[in-house]
Amino acid sequence: DAEITQSPRHKITETGRQVTLACHQTWNHNNMFWYRQDLGHGLRLIHYSYGVHDTNKGEVSDGYSVSRSNTEDLPLTLESAASSQTSVYFCASSTGTSGFPDTQYFGPGTRLTVL
Amino acid sequence: AQSVAQPEDQVNVAEGNPLTVKCTYSVSGNPYLFWYVQYPNRGLQFLLKYITGDNLVKGSYGFEAEFNKSQTSFHLKKPSALVSDSALYFCAVSANSGNTPLVFGKGTRLSVIA
DSSP: OOOEEEEOSEEEEOTTOOEEEEEEESSOOSEEEEEEEETTTEEEEEEEEEETTEEEEOTTOTTEEEOOSSSSBOOEEESSOOGGGOEEEEEEEEOOSTTOOOOEEEOOOEEEEEO | OOEEEOOOSEEEEETTSOEEEOOEEEOSSSEEEEEEEEOTTSOEEEEEEEOSSOSEEEOGGGOEEEEETTTTEEEEEESSOOGGGOEEEEEEEEESSSSOOOEEOOOEEEEEEO
C-alpha cells in the first residue's frame, strides 16, 4: 500500500547542530508539505513543494530549508537548531497539479527536542 | 490572506448526544474547506471536504459538515457521539484560485464522556 513515512520518529539534539528530518511518500504525489505543531498554534506551514525542484516558503520558514530532487522525498533541514524549534513536525503530500489543494495525507510525525 | 477560526479549544459532549465543532473562515473568493482529525501520537487523518456543490458534506465515521457561505462557516457535526470520537479536530481552508496551500485552525479538542 502507498504510504508516507517520516524518520526519525524521535530526535534529541543540541542547540546549534544541523538536523535533517526525512519524509518519503510512495503515493507519487506532486505536492509535499512540512508543518510544525505546537500547543496553542495548531499546524503551521514551514515549506512546501509542488514538484521536483520546486520549493516555497510557508508561514514559519525562518531557520528551515528544503530541497526536492525527486518526487518521493522532501527532507527538512534545520540549519542551526534552536530551542524554539522544539516541536512535532508533520510531513504531508497531496495529488493534483499546480498546487490544487486536494486532500493531504499526513505522516506519523517526528518529535524533535532541541536542548 | 486566508484564515480559519475554531472558537472553542475544548468541546465536551455526552456519548449518544449530537456534537458540533465550529469553524469559521476568511478567504478571498470561493473556499476549499477541509476537516481533519488527529488521535493521540498520530498524524492527521482526512475526514471530509467541501469543494463545490451540495452544502452538506458527508464524510468518514458518520461525520458531516455544512457549508454556510453567508456566515462563512463550516461546522462539523455528528448526530450521535461515540467515546472513540474523542480526538483533536482541525478545520482548514484554501482559496480556490492560484497556488495557495491550506491554512489550518488551531484545533478543537473533543471529549466524549461515557
